[in-house]
Amino acid sequence: MAAAAKTSLEAPPVISLDHVTKSFAGHDAVSNVSFSVPEGSFLVLLGPSGCGKSTMLRMLAGLDQPTSGRILFNDTLVADGNAGFTLPPADRNAGLVFQSYALWPHMTVAGNIEWPLKVAKLPAEERRIRRADAMQMLGISALADRYPGEISGGQQQRVALARMIAPRPRIMLFDEPLSNLDATLRVEMRFELLKLHAATGATAVYVTHDQVEAMTMATHVAVMNNGIVEQFDAPDTLLAEPASAFVAGFVGTPAANLIPITGGRWFGRVADPSLLNATGHAMVRADQIEVVSESGPHVIEVELAEIVPMAGRYLVSGLIDGIRITTVTNRAVRSAEKLRFRLPGAPAAIFDTQGTRLS
Numbered sequence: 001m002a003a004a005a006k007t008s009l010e011a012p013p014v015i016s017l018d019h020v021t022k023s024f025a026g027h028d029a030v031s032n033v034s035f036s037v038p039e040g041s042f043l044v045l046l047g048p049s050g051c052g053k054s055t056m057l058r059m060l061a062g063l064d065q066p067t068s069g070r071i072l073f074n075d076t077l078v079a080d081g082n083a084g085f086t087l088p089p090a091d092r093n094a095g096l097v098f099q100s101y102a103l104w105p106h107m108t109v110a111g112n113i114e115w116p117l118k119v120a121k122l123p124a125e126e127r128r129i130r131r132a133d134a135m136q137m138l139g140i141s142a143l144a145d146r147y148p149g150e151i152s153g154g155q156q157q158r159v160a161l162a163r164m165i166a167p168r169p170r171i172m173l174f175d176e177p178l179s180n181l182d183a184t185l186r187v188e189m190r191f192e193l194l195k196l197h198a199a200t201g202a203t204a205v206y207v208t209h210d211q212v213e214a215m216t217m218a219t220h221v222a223v224m225n226n227g228i229v230e231q232f233d234a235p236d237t238l239l240a241e242p243a244s245a246f247v248a249g250f251v252g253t254p255a256a257n258l259i260p261i262t263g264g265r266w267f268g269r270v271a272d273p274s275l276l277n278a279t280g281h282a283m284v285r286a287d288q289i290e291v292v293s294e295s296g297p298h299v300i301e302v303e304l305a306e307i308v309p310m311a312g313r314y315l316v317s318g319l320i321d322g323i324r325i326t327t328v329t330n331r332a333v334r335s336a337e338k339l340r341f342r343l344p345g346a347p348a349a350i351f352d353t354q355g356t357r358l359s
């Protein structure tokens with residue numbers, strides 16, 4: 001269900017994927033993916049472990065060759081699976097940062113950052129300027145003479161980022177770059193990365209399985225599942241108009257509830273014309289469910305599963321038929337309480353048994 005990128009009102013595409021597939025031993029890690037990334041965007045490849053995010057990024061970096069399909073950077077063909085062609089990483093004007101920092105331990109911070117500039121054979125003065133600019137942008141000028149073993153993990157990641165931007169690539173590729181950092185540092189570095197993105201004007205592609213990271217950083221998100229792109233859209237659109245049950249259940253804090261419906265009945269029991277006689281799942285956002293005291297139409301009894309205080313409110317989850325339903329409420333629910341949830345008059349969306357959106 002790969003949706004095309006909406007590029008008509010946006011900048012021209014810097015990256016275009018045209019029916020790209022990558023197979024390993026007959027299994028498609030990435031399957032028939034097409035989209036284009038407008039210049040200056042921050043695209044996040046989001047999905048659960050094993051969905052093909054890293055494989056996609058590696059093809060963009062030139063570390064893996066597509067089995068079929070083509071990749072273009074602007075008008076330049078950088079990979080053509082059918083022709084068995086792939087442009088080497090060094091010739092793509094794209095920088096790459098991994099989860100592991102991969103710094104040279106025997107080189108100083110300044111030496112590490114200068115290394116790709118030396119490989120590119122830039123003159124010494126230009127190297128000095130670019131090295132200083134990159135260190136200043138990442139706030140690590142004071143660490144120039146230290147060795148990687150003498151700085152913290154967060155500082156090492158800053159060095160890896162400075163090394164990536166020093167050659168001034170027009171495309172920046174990130175593979176889970178923050179996952180080795182603690183929670184506080186991760187939030188701080190998200191902000192740093194966005195500043196870097198704005199300051200360089202480069203187009204970024206960022207791999208993560210963390211939907212909060214995706215929703216806070218991205219201009220565009222490609223939600224991946226089993227090697228396919230389920231939806232390619234802006235974060236707000238993913239939340240407001242999820243194209244599939246998978247997307248609805250993957251994004252959002254909390255993610256929307258997906259309630260099973262059979263023949264137009266909630267949980268196969270409570271008939272409701274708003275369910276259109278459908279069988280599959282109804283999407284109900286947490287704030288569409290009310291915690292009530294009395295039974296009545298659309299009210300279901302649930303077994304309390306969890307109460308999470310959140311910004312002055314409570315996320316209350318209950319279980320019914322082994323399915324977890326979450327609501328957000330101002331009420332301080334007591335843990336021993338028998339819970340009743342009132343479902344909304346109509347769901348926010350309906351998906352069939354394949355997860356395809358019906359309404």
Ligand SMILES: Nc1ncnc2c1ncn2[C@@H]1O[C@H](COP(=O)(O)OP(=O)(O)OP(=O)(O)O)[C@@H](O)[C@H]1O
Pocket residue numbers: 024025028029047048049050051052053054055056209
């Ligand atoms: N070199 C390889 N040889 C064989 N199979 C591979 C290879 N690389 C990836 N795969 C398979 O391709 C699929 C996608 O892997 P990939 O690493 O792209 O997923 P991912 O979404 O990045 O996962 P994670 O978040 O866990 O890194 C997986 O089933 C994986 O086992």
